[in-house]
Amino acid sequence: xxxxxxxxxxxxxxxxxxxxxxxLYGLLAIVLMAMDHRGKYVPRVREAAGYxxxxxxxxVEWPVSAARGVYxxxxxxxxxxxxxxxxxxxxxxxxxxxxxLAALTEENHRLRAxxxxxxxxxxxxxxxxxxxxxxxxxxHKVVIDRxxxxxxxxxxxxxxxxxxxxxxxxxxxxxxxxxxxxDPNHALPVQINRTGQRTVAYGxxxxxxxxxxxxxxxxxxxxxxxxxxxxxxxxxxxxYPVATVTAVDRDEGLTFARATARPLAALDxxxxxxxIRTLAPEPxxxxxxxxxxxxxxxxxxxxxxxxxxxxxxESPEAAGGADGTDADDPGGGRP
Amino acid sequence: MNTQRERLLPVLVTLAIAMVxxxxxxxxxxxxxxxxxxxxxxxxxxxxxxxVVPVGAAFVSGLALDLLTGSLLGMHALEYVVLVYLVIRxxxxxxxxxxxxxxxxxxxxxxxxxxxxxxxxSLKGDPLPSPGFWLAPLVSTFxxxxxxxxxxxxxRSMRHRAAx
Numbered sequence: 001x002x003x004x005x006x007x008x009x010x011x012x013x014x015x016x017x018x019x020x021x022x023x024l025y026g027l028l029a030i031v032l033m034a035m036d037h038r039g040k041y042v043p044r045v046r047e048a049a050g051y052x053x054x055x056x057x058x059x060v061e062w063p064v065s066a067a068r069g070v071y072x073x074x075x076x077x078x079x080x081x082x083x084x085x086x087x088x089x090x091x092x093x094x095x096x097x098x099x100x101l102a103a104l105t106e107e108n109h110r111l112r113a114x115x116x117x118x119x120x121x122x123x124x125x126x127x128x129x130x131x132x133x134x135x136x137x138x139x140h141k142v143v144i145d146r147x148x149x150x151x152x153x154x155x156x157x158x159x160x161x162x163x164x165x166x167x168x169x170x171x172x173x174x175x176x177x178x179x180x181x182x183d184p185n186h187a188l189p190v191q192i193n194r195t196g197q198r199t200v201a202y203g204x205x206x207x208x209x210x211x212x213x214x215x216x217x218x219x220x221x222x223x224x225x226x227x228x229x230x231x232x233x234x235x236x237x238x239x240y241p242v243a244t245v246t247a248v249d250r251d252e253g254l255t256f257a258r259a260t261a262r263p264l265a266a267l268d269x270x271x272x273x274x275x276i277r278t279l280a281p282e283p284x285x286x287x288x289x290x291x292x293x294x295x296x297x298x299x300x301x302x303x304x305x306x307x308x309x310x311x312x313x314e315s316p317e318a319a320g321g322a323d324g325t326d327a328d329d330p331g332g333g334r335p
Numbered sequence: 336m337n338t339q340r341e342r343l344l345p346v347l348v349t350l351a352i353a354m355v356x357x358x359x360x361x362x363x364x365x366x367x368x369x370x371x372x373x374x375x376x377x378x379x380x381x382x383x384x385x386x387v388v389p390v391g392a393a394f395v396s397g398l399a400l401d402l403l404t405g406s407l408l409g410m411h412a413l414e415y416v417v418l419v420y421l422v423i424r425x426x427x428x429x430x431x432x433x434x435x436x437x438x439x440x441x442x443x444x445x446x447x448x449x450x451x452x453x454x455x456x457s458l459k460g461d462p463l464p465s466p467g468f469w470l471a472p473l474v475s476t477f478x479x480x481x482x483x484x485x486x487x488x489x490x491r492s493m494r495h496r497a498a499x
Binding site for chain 2: 015018019021022025026028029030031032033035036037042045046049052053056057059060064132133134135136137138139141177184185204205206268269
């Protein structure tokens with residue numbers, strides 16, 4: 001419209017332009033959402049945006065962690081002593097369990113070797129802390145303070161002291177986002193610990209419940225049963241506790257029984273987590289030499305150096321294999 | 336050019352503060368009570384200065400918030416585009432409402448905003464959110480008058496400084 005036009009028509013055209021803009025940007029937003037929902041291109045956008053987002057997260061987190069530090073400093077010594085005693089007791093109990101675990105692992109190795117089964121997988125744990133930022137409640141994500149610079153990879157399983165939390169979704173240099181198992185789009189291969197009944201646990205959209213919608217109706221599942229990861233699918237290692245069954249619904253009209261379970265991990269309030277990395281299974285003969293305690297004992301720093309060493313240790317072997325001349329040697333010498 | 340930059344600066348500053356407030360950690364039970372900070376700031380600037388916060392700016396700030404909070408990319412963008420469109424469309428009326436009436440219209444705007452979220456969530460096939468989902472518009476409505484005064488004072492001080 002020409003600036004000198006009549007007031008009414010100028011206003012009308014202004015409104016038309018406004019509506020046109022609404023439609024344009026609205027359409028753009030809907031296209032973006034569809035692309036994000038289907039996982040196209042958007043992950044790369046998020047990776048790139050990570051460089052801007054990281055400093056903001058750290059800036060938001062800084063006062064929170066500072067406040068925590070001050071709080072811890074002023075915490076009374078009697079409280080600290082009490083906590084210390086409690087932790088010591090806990091540690092003792094867990095060490096007892098671990099001793100038995102070492103024997104059991106040894107036995108497991110032997111039995112597997114006898115049965116000529118595949119070697120059990122080895123895992124490496126890495127400590128990480130949640131960054132104190134609140135993400136969109138619909139996104140079911142949390143942010144951890146380790147990223148690609150400490151070797152975090154996409155798809156790694158994340159657990160806390162009580163159970164499985166989720167898996168790493170986006171990796172940035174110094175932080176990573178973890179998709180929680182409570183996400184409605186998350187499916188976790190699990191089994192009922194008591195019976196070995198395998199099924200899949202879906203997120204319900206709430207942090208207090210998982211849904212196991214496809215249990216055979218005659219299957220033996222009860223309230224209070226422990227649900228553990230089955231290890232199928234390869235992303236989550238097997239045997240980690242996930243949830244306890246809170247209700248089983250055997251509707252006559254449905255093909256499957258449907259159970260709800262309460263996650264054991266503190267999905268909405270935890271702070272410390274462990275990242276699990278599956279190491280390549282070792283050859284069975286060497287498997288017996290491995291001391292399992294070396295793994296479980298390893299604190300964060302030690303594992304760090306371990307993690308660096310493993311790929312380096314493997315590379316000469318790979319190089320030797322690529323040579324071609326002595327390619328048979330390492331293969332033949334092993335058994 | 337210079338005056339436009341001066342006008343743009345307070346908008347950017349307040350939007351940045353609102354975004355930080357949005358991801359600031361709160362204890363679990365308080366999370367549902369978190370006001371829709373960015374939406375409130377956008378409503379304010381939409382009412383006061385139409386030239387600086389056009390629909391496009393709402394889109395961009397929505398995208399920024401999407402990336403920051405890890406939500407579905409475009410969700411907040413769509414919310415804020417509709418929000419600012421409505422504000423600009425009914426600007427002449429909204430501006431001259433008495434405060435309580437203005438707060439009520441903010442409530443209507445934010446409830447509409449939640450309905451858009453509900454629509455997106457159900458299109459995604461996610462389960463519907465808990466009743467706490469509807470708390471945010473109410474809390475925001477109570478905060479609106481104070482927020483309005485605060486931002487007004489901030490804007491005036493900026494203008495004075497620019498004039499001095």
